[in-house]
Amino acid sequence: MQVKNVAIFGRVFEENFNSSIDFLLKDLADKGLNLHVFEPFHDFLSPRLSFHDTTEVFDRSSWDPSKIDFMICIGGDGTYLDATTFVRDSNIPILGINTGRLGFLSGASIKELDKVTDCILNQNYELYKRATLKVEGNTPVFEKNNFALNEITLHKSDTSSMIKIHTYLNDDFLNTYWADGLILSTPTGSTAYSLSCGGPIVFPGSDNFVLTPVAPHNLNMRPIVIPDKFKVRFEVEGRSRFYLASLDSRSETLDSSIELTVSKNNFFINLVRLPNHAYHSTIRSKLNWGLDQRNNKY
Numbered sequence: 001m002q003v004k005n006v007a008i009f010g011r012v013f014e015e016n017f018n019s020s021i022d023f024l025l026k027d028l029a030d031k032g033l034n035l036h037v038f039e040p041f042h043d044f045l046s047p048r049l050s051f052h053d054t055t056e057v058f059d060r061s062s063w064d065p066s067k068i069d070f071m072i073c074i075g076g077d078g079t080y081l082d083a084t085t086f087v088r089d090s091n092i093p094i095l096g097i098n099t100g101r102l103g104f105l106s107g108a109s110i111k112e113l114d115k116v117t118d119c120i121l122n123q124n125y126e127l128y129k130r131a132t133l134k135v136e137g138n139t140p141v142f143e144k145n146n147f148a149l150n151e152i153t154l155h156k157s158d159t160s161s162m163i164k165i166h167t168y169l170n171d172d173f174l175n176t177y178w179a180d181g182l183i184l185s186t187p188t189g190s191t192a193y194s195l196s197c198g199g200p201i202v203f204p205g206s207d208n209f210v211l212t213p214v215a216p217h218n219l220n221m222r223p224i225v226i227p228d229k230f231k232v233r234f235e236v237e238g239r240s241r242f243y244l245a246s247l248d249s250r251s252e253t254l255d256s257s258i259e260l261t262v263s264k265n266n267f268f269i270n271l272v273r274l275p276n277h278a279y280h281s282t283i284r285s286k287l288n289w290g291l292d293q294r295n296n297k298y
Contacts, residue, residue, distance in 0.1 A: 003069040003120050005034045007058070007092070009083045010041040010074035013099035015048075017110065021074060022049045024097075024113045029054070031117050036068060065090035070120055076100020077192070081248040084132075085145050089267035093127055095120075096271075104191055107273035119274055126275065129268035130188045130204055131228065135247060137258045148247040149269050150189030152262055154234055155181035155214065155244045157253055162217055163238035169230045177221060181214035181244075184232060184262055188271075199223040209264075228264040235259050 006028060013021070025045075029035055029052035037045070039057040058064075063086055071094045073083040080096045087094060095116070098106035107125070108116055119125050133148045135141060156163045165177040185194040190202040190210050199212035200223060209232065212223040226232075236243045242253050245260065254260075
């Protein structure tokens with residue numbers, strides 16, 4: 001599919017990125033691509049950069065995915081996760097350009113911006129379909145954004161005692177987690193919050209979920225990898241009437257009477273990487289995985 005209309009989504013970034021982002025936006029426009037910039041990001045960029053006269057802006061109310069062929073997300077992983085709430089099930093490819101910290105979801109570095117436009121026009125990039133989660137409750141939750149690319153986290157809502165999370169796989173009882181919380185992640189999310197809580201790294205496309213407890217009181221409870229064909233149901237119990245549920249970077253405080261069921265969604269997020277950005281090389285470079293003087297040939 002020929003790319004003609006490109007959405008630009010982002011957040012604030014440091015001054016030292018100004019010239020690089022300015023170059024990218026001019027290069028895209030000069031080579032005939034129509035730019036549609038997220039309005040708050042456009043407001044941030046306007047005093048710093050110059051836009052082509054044909055540049056359009058969008059917000060959540062005016063966003064129309066049918067008019068967009070490709071999205072460029074400028075920021076860190078949190079920005080990328082926000083961008084997915086616009087793209088949803090539209091199949092629009094998203095290229096992340098990291099101006100944050102790790103930028104694990106980014107597919108191009110600041111040093112590669114001179115390649116981005118030509119790669120888009122010539123479709124010279126790798127497209128990876130990343131699975132998403134769907135979350136449903138016995139009462140509606142998260143409205144139309146009841147999905148996640150990384151994970152759902154159930155967590156106690158305040159600093160009080162731990163919560164109990166009764167967990168079922170296809171209605172068969174698995175375990176009750178006595179903990180501060182519980183993470184159910186996709187393979188994409190296995191390098192995010194789950195990893196920081198001791199969960200394993202799972203390659204994308206593995207068709208698995210990872211259940212990782214947060215500060216478990218059951219010291220024999222360890223993260224577990226389960227097939228993503230399961231529906232996972234949670235019942236939360238604790239001294240507080242409420243608990244916190246988070247989908248990626250979006251959170252809601254829920255009443256403990258609300259049970260949640262999580263399943264693999266029927267759509268994927270199309271993550272874009274420029275050539276030579278393989279997943280295993282990203283693990284090595286972003287996480288210093290296997291860093292050892294004996295491995296310096298890599």
